[in-house]
Amino acid sequence: MNQRKNVNYKPNHTAMQTIQQIIDSTPVRTFATEQPEYLLIQPSARHELKNDGLNREAELIAQASTRGFVLAAFDTCQWARALMPWHDDAVSADCEVGLHARHTLCFVLHRLLPWLEHSYGRMPCIVGGYSLGAMWALWAACQTGKFGAVAAASPSLWIDRWSIYAQANPIMAQSVYLSLGDREEHCRNQRMRLIGDGVRRQHLLMQTQLGNHRTTLEWNHGGHFGDEPQRTARAFAWCMDNLQQG
16 A cells, blocks of 8 residues: 655646547547557546546546546436446435446447547546545446446445455456555544545455456545545556556
């Protein structure tokens, strides 16, 4: 486990191209450097779009890594419905929550990725995100071997039955990045307080499945809400660098 350190980012002066696209009725925003080497896939929430967090995240990824990339963030207007792989009342009482995560994965595999590969070419694909998006990314990488790495920043691994699922479904990615804020397990919500143990268990499981050099757990200062673009950017940058090392 790694405590976050101050990083001296090396600016990447490569021009960034931004495109907003509708794919199969889903808004997608892409950020592409010149000569990309990796496809980065991320579910995005309304607050990320509203607060310009995705632009900031793309800039930080470019600063943190020398590798070229295409970041594709697809809009999940109903966050919990799109990402929860099963129902949990602690997340939402909506009976539709838990029924659509597989639909989201099908969109990524059969609509989004083919469009990206047609537009930019075939290259290693990394799936990631923040909070429920990070949890969904880990779940998705247990469903398919399409993703080379998982960038899971503050994943919501406090959801019901996650550890059972993770034990029974080995991850198919080569590398996994995990992070958590050091105050997240000290929140008032009794269920969310389980997050620390959940992420530690996941990290140990990843060490067993992938080896120590293929996974990391980084601790950030603060709680769950804050520095989301920075935390997610570090997750994707680590994954690109780790895959590059072979």
